[in-house]
Amino acid sequence: MSLIIATFAALTLCFAPAPGAAAISARRPLQGNDTLASAQGKFELGLFSPAGSSDGRFYLGVWYKNIPGQTVVWVGNRATPLSGVASAELRVSVDDGNLELVGPTFASGSPVIVWSSNLSSSSSPGSNNTAEIRDNGNLVLLDGSNSSNVLWQSFDHPTDTLVPDAWLGENKLTGEYQVLTSWRNAQDPAPGMFTDTVDPNGTSEFFYMWNLSRTYWRSGVWTGRFFATMPEATRNVLFNQTYVETPAYRRVSNALYNSTTITRMVLELTGQTKQYIWVPATQNWQLFWAAPTVQCDVYALCGTFGVCDLSSQPSCRCPPGFAPALEGDWTVSDWSGGCRRSAPLWCPYNGSTTDGFVVLPNVKLPDDSLAVGAVQSKAECESACQKSCSCEAYTFSTGRCAVWHGELRNLQQLYADSGVSRSDVYLRLSAIGLRDLHNTVSKGGKLSWLVLVMTLVGVAALGASVILAWRILLARRRRMANQKGSSLTVYS
Numbered sequence: 001m002s003l004i005i006a007t008f009a010a011l012t013l014c015f016a017p018a019p020g021a022a023a024i025s026a027r028r029p030l031q032g033n034d035t036l037a038s039a040q041g042k043f044e045l046g047l048f049s050p051a052g053s054s055d056g057r058f059y060l061g062v063w064y065k066n067i068p069g070q071t072v073v074w075v076g077n078r079a080t081p082l083s084g085v086a087s088a089e090l091r092v093s094v095d096d097g098n099l100e101l102v103g104p105t106f107a108s109g110s111p112v113i114v115w116s117s118n119l120s121s122s123s124s125p126g127s128n129n130t131a132e133i134r135d136n137g138n139l140v141l142l143d144g145s146n147s148s149n150v151l152w153q154s155f156d157h158p159t160d161t162l163v164p165d166a167w168l169g170e171n172k173l174t175g176e177y178q179v180l181t182s183w184r185n186a187q188d189p190a191p192g193m194f195t196d197t198v199d200p201n202g203t204s205e206f207f208y209m210w211n212l213s214r215t216y217w218r219s220g221v222w223t224g225r226f227f228a229t230m231p232e233a234t235r236n237v238l239f240n241q242t243y244v245e246t247p248a249y250r251r252v253s254n255a256l257y258n259s260t261t262i263t264r265m266v267l268e269l270t271g272q273t274k275q276y277i278w279v280p281a282t283q284n285w286q287l288f289w290a291a292p293t294v295q296c297d298v299y300a301l302c303g304t305f306g307v308c309d310l311s312s313q314p315s316c317r318c319p320p321g322f323a324p325a326l327e328g329d330w331t332v333s334d335w336s337g338g339c340r341r342s343a344p345l346w347c348p349y350n351g352s353t354t355d356g357f358v359v360l361p362n363v364k365l366p367d368d369s370l371a372v373g374a375v376q377s378k379a380e381c382e383s384a385c386q387k388s389c390s391c392e393a394y395t396f397s398t399g400r401c402a403v404w405h406g407e408l409r410n411l412q413q414l415y416a417d418s419g420v421s422r423s424d425v426y427l428r429l430s431a432i433g434l435r436d437l438h439n440t441v442s443k444g445g446k447l448s449w450l451v452l453v454m455t456l457v458g459v460a461a462l463g464a465s466v467i468l469a470w471r472i473l474l475a476r477r478r479r480m481a482n483q484k485g486s487s488l489t490v491y492s
Helices: 002-009 378-386 431-486
Strands: 043-048 059-064 072-075 089-092 099-103 112-116 130-133 139-143 146-153 167-171 180-185 188-198 206-210 214-218 239-245 249-256 263-267 273-279 284-291 322-324 339-341 356-364 370-372 391-397 400-405 411-413 423-429
Touching: 043 130, 089 130, 167 188, 180 263, 188 249, 188 263, 249 263, 356 378, 356 431, 378 391, 378 400, 378 423, 423 431
Parallel strands: none
Antiparallel strands: 043 059, 059 072, 089 099, 099 112, 130 139, 139 146, 167 249, 180 188, 188 206, 206 214, 239 249, 263 273, 273 284, 322 339, 356 411, 356 423, 370 400, 391 400, 391 423
């Protein structure tokens, strides 16, 4: 780690100076096809369409100006995309002095306000306010009568990325939290399932949460020098990470030791927070650290009934008898929809079902199981689950029976070297689902045998061809030798 840190400490990127564009105002809006650069050309503000998307969605964003490939660090209208840019503009409202994005949406063909700084009229006194993008990536709305007075700033409203000088935490005066929220998927910046937030109970600890309800990782409290569980992120020679609490706020931020170092911390759509460093020599982002370090430690990464498997690519897959609930989402690394049974269960009332079970071996047991007492065998455990229409799965190990009612989340495939206790989970399938699964397995087996037979036939044919060619060549050599011998003159 020390070698990596020392290497990155020497890496710098010098941006070519670029004149800053005129500030945005009521008289000078930023038109849809235009962009606004920071004074030294480090960041750029404008409308963008996510890489890989083809459905004509556009968003207000901030990105690095001189880094190849558009790396977006902030998004304004995350959940309300524009449907076009020709008639769109970012402007200061003549009515209340707010910064607002106006343009067509998929619901309305005519321009409407899709995003605003949303300050009260008393906070934004007039239409003389101006907006600019600063060299640290902060989009600010400035008081028209006092340009040193920041009325609104994007650093108070982060999306999925924390850049140096920005912060996460709580504004105690307003009650607002500065939280990282993942993108929904690689082509949709709408709020996803994962958040990084300071402890609402008032401690210095930061939580990673799924669906704002389940904590799956903690930073540990601030020790005065670093967060307890992540010293490698706070004690390095690239930036100084600090946690500060005052009567007005409590927050964490990163300050660079070298202003030319380019780094960003991102809450990925997979639920991991990753710190990246830009490496000019390779023109790539290099991973510096990640938390949690193990991808499958992210809660419910693969959605309901999805299985997280570090040995597979991608990390999420569906159990036997299940398929992705939203196939299209899986193609853009959004597994939150999870898996659904290929055939629905049939259980009109308790005790009436013909459903059965399929085994999912060697997994980490999901949470929220219920213990079943007075059960002596696996057969009795299975029967107890089968008799209840709401029972989705069961496990029986070391004489103990546990069942799950409702959807299963956080299934994780384990291996011998994982160091975690492994168990078999039996997932409920309908009789039709079991039959279809059996047929699929049988077809797969037959196909495997067919492939094997065809391979053997091919090898045999190749071998026969080689032998035949060798025999033909040998016979030809013998004929040539005989002809040569018969042409010799014998002298006496």
